[in-house]
Amino acid sequence: xxxxxxxxxxxxxxxxxxxxxxxxxxxxxxxxxxxxxxxxxxxxxxxxxxxxxxxxxxxxxxxxxxxxxxxxxxxxxxxxxxxxxxxxxxxxxxxxxxxxxxxxxxxxxxxxxxxxxxxxxxxxxxxxxxxxxxxxxxxxxxxxxxxxxxxxxxxxxxxxxxxxxxxxxxxxxxxxxxxxxxxxxxxxxxxxxxxxxx
Amino acid sequence: xxxxxxxxxxxxxxxxxxxxxxxxxxxxxxxxxxxxxxxxxxxxxxxxxxxxxxxxxxxxxxxxxxxxxxxxxxxxxxxxxxxxxxxxxxxxxxxxxxxxxxxxxxxxxxxxxxxxxxxxxxxxxxxxxxxxxxxxxxxxxxxxxxxxxxxxxxxxxxxxxxxxxxxxxxxxxxxxxxxxxxxxxxxxxxxxxxxxxxxxxxxxxxxxxxxxxxxxxxxxxxxxxxxxxxxxxxxxxxxxxxxxxxxxxxxxxxxxxxxxxxxxxxxxxxxxxxxxxxxxxxxxxxxxxxxxxxxxxxxxxxxxxxxxxxxxxxxxxxxxxxxxxxxxxxxxxxxxxxxxxxxxxxxxxxxxxxxxxxxxxxxxxxxxxxxxxxxxxxxxxxxxxxxxxxxxxxxxxxxxxxxxxxxxxxxxxxxxxxxxxxxxxxxxxxxxxxxxxxxxxxxxxxxxxxxxxxxxxxxxxxxxxxxxxxxxxxxxxxxxxxxxxxxxxxxxxxxxxxxxxxxxxxxxxxxxxxxxxxxxxxxxxxxxxxxxxxxxxxxxxxxxxxxxxxxxxxxxxxxxxxxxxxxxxxxxxxxxxxxxxxxxxxxxxxxxxxxxxxxxxxxxxxxxxxxxxxxxxxxxxxxxxxxxxxxxxxxxxxxxxxxxxxxxxxxxxxxxxxxxxxxxxxxxxxxxxxxxxxxxxxxxxxxxxxxxxxxxxxxxxxxxxxxxxxxxxxxxxxxxxxxxxxxxxxxxxx
Numbered sequence: 001x002x003x004x005x006x007x008x009x010x011x012x013x014x015x016x017x018x019x020x021x022x023x024x025x026x027x028x029x030x031x032x033x034x035x036x037x038x039x040x041x042x043x044x045x046x047x048x049x050x051x052x053x054x055x056x057x058x059x060x061x062x063x064x065x066x067x068x069x070x071x072x073x074x075x076x077x078x079x080x081x082x083x084x085x086x087x088x089x090x091x092x093x094x095x096x097x098x099x100x101x102x103x104x105x106x107x108x109x110x111x112x113x114x115x116x117x118x119x120x121x122x123x124x125x126x127x128x129x130x131x132x133x134x135x136x137x138x139x140x141x142x143x144x145x146x147x148x149x150x151x152x153x154x155x156x157x158x159x160x161x162x163x164x165x166x167x168x169x170x171x172x173x174x175x176x177x178x179x180x181x182x183x184x185x186x187x188x189x190x191x192x193x194x195x196x197x198x
Numbered sequence: 199x200x201x202x203x204x205x206x207x208x209x210x211x212x213x214x215x216x217x218x219x220x221x222x223x224x225x226x227x228x229x230x231x232x233x234x235x236x237x238x239x240x241x242x243x244x245x246x247x248x249x250x251x252x253x254x255x256x257x258x259x260x261x262x263x264x265x266x267x268x269x270x271x272x273x274x275x276x277x278x279x280x281x282x283x284x285x286x287x288x289x290x291x292x293x294x295x296x297x298x299x300x301x302x303x304x305x306x307x308x309x310x311x312x313x314x315x316x317x318x319x320x321x322x323x324x325x326x327x328x329x330x331x332x333x334x335x336x337x338x339x340x341x342x343x344x345x346x347x348x349x350x351x352x353x354x355x356x357x358x359x360x361x362x363x364x365x366x367x368x369x370x371x372x373x374x375x376x377x378x379x380x381x382x383x384x385x386x387x388x389x390x391x392x393x394x395x396x397x398x399x400x401x402x403x404x405x406x407x408x409x410x411x412x413x414x415x416x417x418x419x420x421x422x423x424x425x426x427x428x429x430x431x432x433x434x435x436x437x438x439x440x441x442x443x444x445x446x447x448x449x450x451x452x453x454x455x456x457x458x459x460x461x462x463x464x465x466x467x468x469x470x471x472x473x474x475x476x477x478x479x480x481x482x483x484x485x486x487x488x489x490x491x492x493x494x495x496x497x498x499x500x501x502x503x504x505x506x507x508x509x510x511x512x513x514x515x516x517x518x519x520x521x522x523x524x525x526x527x528x529x530x531x532x533x534x535x536x537x538x539x540x541x542x543x544x545x546x547x548x549x550x551x552x553x554x555x556x557x558x559x560x561x562x563x564x565x566x567x568x569x570x571x572x573x574x575x576x577x578x579x580x581x582x583x584x585x586x587x588x589x590x591x592x593x594x595x596x597x598x599x600x601x602x603x604x605x606x607x608x609x610x611x612x613x614x615x616x617x618x619x620x621x622x623x624x625x626x627x628x629x630x631x632x633x634x635x636x637x638x639x640x641x642x643x644x645x646x647x648x649x650x651x652x653x654x655x656x657x658x659x660x661x662x663x664x665x666x667x668x669x670x671x672x673x674x675x676x677x678x679x680x681x682x683x684x685x686x687x688x689x690x691x692x693x694x695x696x697x698x699x700x701x702x703x704x705x706x707x708x709x710x711x712x713x714x715x716x717x718x719x720x721x722x723x724x725x726x727x728x729x730x731x732x733x734x735x736x737x738x739x740x741x742x743x744x745x746x747x748x749x750x751x752x753x754x755x756x757x758x759x760x761x762x763x764x765x766x767x768x769x770x771x772x773x774x775x776x777x778x779x780x781x782x783x784x785x786x787x788x789x790x791x792x793x794x795x796x797x798x799x800x801x802x803x804x805x806x807x808x809x810x811x812x813x814x815x816x817x818x819x820x821x822x823x824x825x826x827x828x829x830x831x832x833x834x835x836x837x838x839x840x841x842x843x844x845x846x847x848x849x850x851x852x853x854x855x856x857x858x859x860x861x862x863x864x865x866x867x868x869x870x871x872x873x874x875x876x877x878x879x880x881x882x883x884x885x886x887x888x889x890x891x892x893x894x895x896x897x898x899x900x901x902x903x904x905x906x907x908x909x910x911x912x913x914x915x916x917x918x919x920x921x922x923x924x925x926x927x928x929x930x931x932x
Contacts, residue, residue, distance in 0.1 A: 009209065017209060019221040026225050030322060035228050043224045051211050078312055078321045085306055086661055086671075088318050089892030094302045105825035105896055107300040108271045108710075116269070125235040129270055130710045141232040192208040 011150045018147035020193055023047075025140035027186035028095060031076035038069065048185065056188065059181035079180040093173035097134035100166035107132050115139065115162055122146060122154055136170065139163055140190070159194050167194060250278060250761030251704030253685055255355060255677035256291035256298070257817040258377070259284075259421035260685050262762060263292070265678070265706030272296055272678060272707045277422075280762045282689040282697050284422035290815050292422075294826040295678060299707070303823055303895050304660055305673035306711035315649060315667050325712065328670050329719075333726020335653035335669075336368075339626035340727070345369035346590045349612050349624045349647075351664075353377060353632035355682050355703070356674060359581075359741070360630050360657075360720040365606075366583045367724065367732045371592035372615075372624060373606040376637035383604030384919040385540035388550025391602060391784060393775045397536035397554070397569065404430035404691045406567030407528035408437045410521070411535045412463055412553060417447030419538070419812040423690035430691060431533070436567075439521050441466070443809065444837065444882050445875025454521055457877060459512035460807055460923060461543040461798035467552035468795055469507030470522040472499045474559055479526035484561030484774070491780025491791065495555065498780070498792035510797075529560035531567035539811075544912025544921030545796040547602060552793035558777030565771060572688035573768040575698040579748045581741045584732040596621065600918030601787040608918025609638055610911065616647040625652040630716075631674070635663035636819045636886060639908035639922050657719060660823060661893035672719060675709035680716075681738045681753070684745055688767050696767030700749065702742045702756055717741055789916050798912070798924055801879045805859055805926035806842065809876075810885040810904040818886030822897035833901030835871035837882040838929070843872040846929055853932035856881075858907045858925055864888065867932040868902045881927065 009017070023043065026035055041064060048057035067075060083092045094100075094107075102109030116133035119125055119142050126133050139162070146155040171187045178184075252263030252275070261284035266274040275295050277286040298304075308328035313319030339347045349372040352361040357375075364370055377383070386396035403409050404427040416428045432438060432451065440452040441463065449455040458466060474480040475496050485492050508515035525532050534557035540546050562568035593611040594600040600608050616624035627648060638644050648654055648667040656668035659676045682703035689697045709715070717738040724733055735741040743752050751763055785791040801807050815831040816822060836854060843849065850872040856864040866888045876882055887901025905922075912921030 013209060019225075020209075022225050023221040025231075026228055029228075029231070035225070040224045043221055047221075051208065074321075078319060081309060081320045081322045085322055086303075086309060086320055086893055088320075088661075088666055090303075090895050090898075091893070096302065099302050104297075105302060106297065107302050109300075113269065113271065119232060120235070123234055123236070124232050127229075127231055127233050130708060130712075131231075132710075135231075138231045141230060145232060145234070193205060195205055 009152060014147045014150045014152060017193070018144045021140050021144035021147060024186065024190050024193065025137045025144060027182070028135075028137040028140060028190075031073050031080055033073035036073050036076060041072070044185070047189070051192075053185070053188070056181070056185045060185060063181055076180070076182055079183065083174065083177070083179060083183060092177045092179065093170050095136045095170065096132050097139070097162065097166045098132065100169045111162070111166075118142075118158060118162060122149070122151060134162075136167070143194075160196075163194060164196070167191070249706045250280075251702065251756060252278070252678060252706045252761070253682070253701060253703040254288070254292045254295060256289075256295050256821060257421065258354070259424065260355075260703075261288055261292055261422050262685070262701055263288070263706070264761070267707055270707060272299055275678075275706075278761055280760050280764070282699055282764065283687055287422050287426075289420040289422055290830065291420075291817055291821055291824075291827060294821070294824050297824045297826050298659070298821070299676055299678050301660070301823060301825070303893060305658060305665075305671065306713070307673060308712065309671045311669050311671070315654065315669065316645065318666055318668070320671070325714070325722075328672060329722045329726060332655050332670050332672075333723055336626050336628070336655075336723065337727045339652060340368060343623050343625055344590065346372055346622055347624055348372065348626045348628060349374070349616060350628045350630065351376070351632045351634045352630045353637075355677070356680070356716040357630040357632070358683065359716050360628070360723075362583045363720050363724060363729075363732075364628060366585045367729050368727070369590055371590050371607050372612045374609040374612055375604075375606055376632050376634070378604035378606060379609045379919050380541050380637050380639075380922070381539050383541075384546040384914050384917045385536055385538065385550045387602045387604055387917050388547045389536060389554045391781055392551050392554035392778050393558070393563075393569075394778075395775070398571070399424055399536065399538060400569055400571040401533035401535050402567050402570040402692050403427040403436070403533045403535075404434070405693050406431050406436045406531055406533040408439060408525055408532040408567075409535065410439045410525060410532060411448055412441045412467075412537060412549075413542070414440070414448060414535050414537055415442075415446050415812050417451075418814055420814045426690050431567075436533075437524060437528070439524065443877045443880055445873070446811075447814075449875075454517065454524070456513050456517055456521065459510075459877070460809065460880060461545065462511040462795075464545065464549045464552050464793060464795040465502065465507045465510040466513065466518055467549070467556055468499045468502040468793060469504050469518055471552070471556055471559055472502045473504055473519060473522045474526055475499070479522070480559040481529055481561030484530070484563075485559065485777070485779075488563075488774055488776050489558060490776060490778045491782070495779035495792045498790070498794070502795075510795075525560055530562045530565045532560055532562050533567055534560065534562055534569070541914070541920045542923050543798045544914050544924060545798060546914050546919065546921060547916035548790070548793050548796060555777065555779055555793055558779065563775045564773040566693060569775070570692055570770050571773065572692055572770045573698075574687045575700050575749065575765060577749045578684065578686075579745045581734050581744050583734055593621075594918055600916065601789075602784075602916040603918045608913070609920065610913055611918065613638070613643055613647045616650060617643065627651045627654045629654070629656040629658075629664050629668070631658060633662040633664045633819050635890070636903060636905045639905060639920055640911055641906055642909075657716070659713075660820070661891055662819060663889060663891045665893075666891055673711065673713045674719070675705075675713040675715045677703060678706050679709035679713065680705055681742050684742065688770070692770050696769060698765050698767040700746070700751060700756070700763040700765075701761055702746065702753065704753065704756070704761065784916075798921075802859060802926055805928055806838075807880045807923065808856075808858070808904060808907055808925045808927045809880050809882040809923055811882065813884035816884065816886055819889065820886075822886060822889050822900065823894040825896055828896045828900065831884075833868045834884040834887040836868050836902070836929075837871050837873055837876045839876050839878040839880075840872055840874050842878050843870065848872065848929065848931070855930045855932050856902060856907055856927040857930055858909060858927050860909045862907060862909050864902045864907055866899045866902055881929070
């Protein structure tokens with residue numbers, strides 16, 4: 001078994017971690033109906049159940065019960081646009097690191113560049129050069145890739161230097177907004193998986 | 199939150215649960231956003247380069263740019279050192295273009311309004327769905343109400359191609375450009391009827407002995423090559439005369455500042471011309487050779503003595519005489535500046551005519567310092583939409599009003615027609631790059647017009663106020679991310695070595711997110727409206743190459759020449775233009791044949807006249823959300839005279855709002871700037887502040903929106919253009 005300085009996480013657990021990151025990455029992408037369908041939501045509910053997050057699971061379940069299957073992704077798309085793209089009065093939480101870290105009301109800031117450089121340092125890059133590299137979905141996908149490669153030091157360093165410094169602000173904005181349970185629950189899960197050991 | 203999971207516990211639980219939650223399966227078919235690539239050594243930068251060929255559009259002047267691009271990201275904008283127009287210089291707005299490019303509030307994807315018009319609930323949709331919806335709705339309007347059932351409000355370079363599509367192929371005459379009907383259209387058509395050409399700003403200020411600016415805010419409206427001409431003129435010793443109710447940046451440099459009563463400029467010009475004629479101080483030779491209708495003109499202006507004008511304009515008669523003498527003594531080498539924004543008081547066509555006639559009396563055409571148009575390169579191709587439908591008669595043509603209207607239809611006729619459905623319904627609205635909420639006076643009427651539409655679509659780069667009323671909102675590539683029409687001209691100093699330049703707007707970086715250029719968007723609309731056969735070019739690159747090709751140029755060649763092609767130029771002096779001092783055509787149309795002064799309403803007791811204008815840091819509303827420019831000028835100070843401030847108990851820096859004489863409130867606040875540099879009966883603010891759409895997170899509520907307070911409509915009778923300085927306000931302490 002390949003070992004890492006994170007002696008408490010073995011390579012098999014690292015693959016599981018990668019799967020979780022990958023799953024959570026897609027909660028932060030635009031909710032296309034092909035992806036965010038019943039299998040995806042079933043998996044999310046199962047996770048919540050396993051982690052003992054019963055009230056969150058009930059929230060998701062209640063939402064699913066209240067809407068027809070074909071309307072689920074529509075609801076999420078409106079909510080995603082409101083939270084992350086454009087909205088009146090204003091979007092809740094721009095999903096880009098540089099927005100929080102670089103000040104000056106900017107995308108494609110120094111943090112975006114640092115993030116992309118970090119990806120490249122570990123042999124990764126973004127597939128769509130027309131979107132900033134520091135979108136939360138891409139950062140989570142990158143973390144998945146690191147875990148798949150059992151690069152847990154790099155994962156920890158990325159979390160510490162480039163992810164957590166902005167995620168908490170992003171997280172707070174979504175929790176305070178008290179919007180749709182899907183996104184509240186998703187950022188809670190992301191929070192658990194990325195926060196430092198107490 | 200159910201439990202306080204730690205990462206470790208979370209992971210352990212996940213491991214146990216892994217078997218029952220097949221996460222990898224549910225995400226297996228998703229497209230990856232991050233993939234493995236060949237290793238790029240740390241510290242290396244892909245594509246570090248200087249990209250040439252940019253043309254600015256932070257305002258309409260279109261300075262030539264280069265971009266410092268690293269890893270596909272624009273890091274810095276500079277003037278193109280090869281430019282013989284702006285040179286390596288850019289203004290503050292030009293430098294700050296990068297903040298527009300990467301503004302987090304920018305529109306990123308096509309969106310559909312799932313809520314109400316004015317209170318949108320956006321949903322990101324695909325381009326396919328957005329275009330299908332736009333095409334279907336616009337076609338339905340044409341099928342039901344005819345092409346005139348569509349109104350269009352375009353602005354800027356990117357709106358030209360779609361504007362021609364809607365005018366010529368769809369066939370609607372109901373097009374209103376803010377740059378005409380709320381800006382310079384009245385100037386262009388006043389000069390057109392006097393000298394046979396729109397004047398632009400073609401005055402050779404760099405080589406003038408006197409520069410005469412009527413309401414010209416040089417230094418507050420920064421257009422780099424234009425400002426260079428002005429400053430070079432001053433450097434060479436030109437006398438500067440500025441006529442303005444306010445001590446503007448130019449007034450501060452003036453040899454003579456005439457603090458005129460607003461709206462009376464034409465009276466002053468008529469008196470000045472009458473004085474020149476009566477005292478034979480005009481250029482009789484030029485008038486004989488190139489003047490038409492001089493005797494009728496002379497007769498018409500004869501009542502305007504210096505004293506009569508002095509009383510009307512609230513200025514000393516001696517000052518009018520002093521200016522007239524100064525101009526006469528230095529004629530013909532004088533720059534009578536035509537101005538640019540001219541939609542002032544609703545009597546503006548006559549002022550434009552009077553200015554052009556003054557230049558004619560002084561013989562200030564075709565000579566150094568006079569009205570001289572540089573001779574730019576020619577021989578370019580044109581990209582034209584085929585004419586699909588017989589043009590419908592425009593509303594002003596039907597009603598036989600506003601005979602001197604600029605191209606399109608006067609805004610108020612469109613708006614009234616839409617609201618009343620008389621003479622016909624207007625049920626779809628296309629807004630392309632314009633923000634009619636802040637360009638057109640009387641916002642409520644504009645909103646009423648939008649609310650009665652069956653369909654509203656907007657194309658823009660930012661979520662401006664108008665976008666709140668869109669059913670479909672499309673994100674456009676900005677000027678830094680797309681090709682566009684060519685810019686051509688000559689060196690800025692007309693007396694320097696004669697050179698011509700050709701450049702085309704070329705992208706400094708690729709468009710991010712899902713932003714598209716105007717040719718793509720418009721062509722796709724045309725296809726869906728059944729007009730595919732009329733499409734003149736398939737791509738924006740093809741459009742630019744078609745324009746360049748007859749001149750033996752291309753995008754490729756311009757790129758090889760660092761974005762700008764230079765060639766020898768021609769001496770521009772010696773073009774002596776005919777002057778129509780008295781126009782029989784205008785008489786036939788029911789207007790005065792000679793320039794005529796029409797008084798405007800006086801300031802009611804207890805109120806102040808609301809004046810507005812430019813600031814060097816903003817291009818009206820379009821730059822309000824720009825973080826750098828906002829930081830430099832976050833709001834628009836309210837200029838108020840010392841005495842007026844004292845009477846109202848105001849001191850410098852006090853927060854105030856405004857309410858107009860019709861009871862409309864500004865809603866937002868700004869701070870007072872107490873100054874002796876404005877008439878006691880006026881206040882002045884820079885235009886474009888006080889954005890209402892909270893999606894503009896920087897600009898929202900920053901300063902006061904003058905347009906909100908412009909509810910008394912003045913319409914210039916000859917052109918149908920708006921006059922927007924006939925509104926009166928009271929100050930309310932915040």
